Amino acid sequence: MAVTTIYDVAREAGVSPATVSRVFNGISVSPEKAEAVRRAVDALGFVPNRTARTLRTQHAQAVALVIPDIENPYYTEMARGIEDIASEAGYSVVLCNSDGDPDKEASYLRIAASTHMAGVLIAAASPTSDLAPFAAGGRPVVAVDRRAGDVDAVVMANREAGAEATARLWDAGFRRIACVSGPADIETARERALGWADALRARGVEPEPALLQHSTFRVEGGRECVDALFSGVDRPDAVVAGNNLLGVGVLQRLAELDLAPPRTGVAVIGSLPFATTPADFATVVRLPAREMGMTAARMLLERIGGDDEPPRLVTLRGEVRPAGR
Amino acid sequence: MAVTTIYDVAREAGVSPATVSRVFNGISVSPEKAEAVRRAVDALGFVPNRTARTLRTQHAQAVALVIPDIENPYYTEMARGIEDIASEAGYSVVLCNSDGDPDKEASYLRIAASTHMAGVLIAAASPTSDLAPFAAGGRPVVAVDRRAGDVDAVVMANREAGAEATARLWDAGFRRIACVSGPADIETARERALGWADALRARGVEPEPALLQHSTFRVEGGRECVDALFSGVDRPDAVVAGNNLLGVGVLQRLAELDLAPPRTGVAVIGSLPFATTPADFATVVRLPAREMGMTAARMLLERIGGDDEPPRLVTLRGEVRPAGR
C-alpha cells in the first residue's frame, strides 16, 4: 500500500538513495553495497516508479503505435512484429486506434508527447497528417504502411502488388478484371489501383473507369462494390481486391450470389488468415505485415538511439501464395 | 524544443503557476485571469506535462488492457468497446498482449502499477493469474472474458453457449456431434465443452470422450482436431467449435477434405467476421464481445470513481445467428 521508494531501500541497505539508483541503472557500485541493495529490494518488494523516472529523464521506456483500425488483422499482425522487437529492447508498446480520424490521431500524438514516449510508429489517417505535435522537439517518428511527413517510412510495394494480382488473374484466363480499392485519398489504395491499370495496359487493354471502384477499406465496402459491379450487364469476370477486408467482402458477396471462385476470379492484396474456404480458393498477394512492423520498430529504435541520418524509405514486396497461409 | 511549463505560461499571463494549474483543472478562477491564461497557452503552444501530473497525483488518465492474443478479432472487438467507453471518460487505453504467458502478464501488471495506471482490465492467461502486482494497494481490476482473482468480472454464458450450439446441430438432424475446444485449463474452454455434454445428455446421449478434443484456441488447433476426428472409422457428422479461431480452422480443413457444410454440421461459438463463405454456412453463437468490453470498462470506471462494493459478476448471453454478421 504505502509505496516503497528508493529512500526506504537506501535506509534498509544502509546506503544513499543515489547508490540504490545506481544499482538499478547498472552504474558501478561496490559488490557489497550492490548486494545489500538487492537484499533490501527483495525484503521490501520494491518496484521502481517509472513515472518518476520518466519525469526526471524526460524519456519513457515506451513507444506509441497509432493505427487506423485495430480490428484489421493486417495491423494487428504488424503490431505483433513491432512488439516483439520493442519489448526485446525493453520498450513497451502503447497501441492507439485513430479510427482513421485525423483529430483522434492528433490527440494521440499530443498525448504521446506529453507522456514522454520515446518514439512513435504511425500508419497515418491521411497523407496530410501533421506529425508535428509529437515530432517537434526532435522526437523520432517512423511511418508504417503509409508515408507521412518527412520521416522514415516502411511501406509495401503497393503498385507492384496491384499489378501482380491482376497479372495472376489474366494468366488464369480472365479478361474483364475489375478493381475494388480503398478511399482514393489513401496512398495505398491509389497505388494498388494504379498497379491494376498498369497490368491491363501492359496487356493492351485500356482499363475501363466503370471497372474501378473506390470504397472504404472494409468488409462492407467489398460487398457493396460487388453489388455495383455485378448488377449491370457488362459484368466483370474477375476482381482484384485492394486489401484483406475488401477481399473478405468480395468473397462473401460473390458466394451469396453464387458467383464464388472459380466462377469468378478473385485476387486479394493482403492475407486472409480467417478465410473459411480452402487455400487455393482465391489468389493472395501476401503483404509481409509482421516484417514491416519489425523493420519499422528497428528503425525507430535506431532513431531513439540518436541516429540522425536523413529519412529513409524501405519498401517491402508482397508475395503470391495460396490464401491465408 | 525547450518545453514550455506552467511557469512560462504563468509569467506570460501575469498570474501564478497555481492559477494556470487551476484553469486546466476546472477550478474556479476569475474570468479575466482565465482568459489571460488561455491566451498565454495559445501564444506559447503549451501542452501540459502528463508525466508530472501523474507523478504528483499518483493517477494516470489511462487504464491498461491485458489480453492473451491481440491477433484474435474477439479481443480486438472487445478492445474497441472498452476504448469507446474509456476515451469518453477521458482515459486512454494501453493495450498489452500477454500472449497467454503468465510471466509476460505479471510483467505488464507491474508496469501498470509503476506507471500509475488508474485501473486494469484483464483477460487472464491462467485461472491462477496473480493480480496482486497491480491490485495490491487497492487499485481496481476488472476481469473480462475469464474470471480471475477476487475482483469484478464480465464473462460470457459459456456453458449455455456450448449447449445452444450443440442443440442447433441436433435440431438440424446431426447425431454424432463432436466438440473441439481450447486448453482444458482455461475456464471458457471447459465450460463450453461442458455445455456440449449437457446438451447431448439432455437428449439421452452419453458424450463419447473420443468426440471431445482439447486444443489451442487457434486456427491451427481447429485444423488439427478435424484431422484427428475424421481420420478414424467412427467419424462425427458435426462439430461444435469452442471459439472463433477454432471455428475457422475447422471450416478450412473440412473444406479441404471436401467435407464442408452442409455435408458436415458446424456450429461455432463466437463470430466469424472474416469468413469468406455465406452467412448461413455454419451456425454461429455470437458472443457480444464489444458489449462485454463496454460493460467491463464502465465497471472499472465506477471502481476508479471510488465504488467499493463487493465484487460483482456479470454474465452476457450469446445469441444464435448467421455467420459473421
Add this chain to the structure above:
DNA sequence: ATGAAAGCGCTAACAG
C-alpha cells in the same frame, strides 16, 4: 565509489 542536494513539471494544502 559514494553521498548530498537540486531539480524534472505539476498539484494541493495553506495562507491571505
Add this chain to the structure above:
DNA sequence: CTGTTAGCGCTTTCAT
C-alpha cells in the same frame, strides 16, 4: 479567488 510553498520518486551533477 489567488499566491506561496512543499513535495510526488527518481536521476544526476558536484563534491568528497
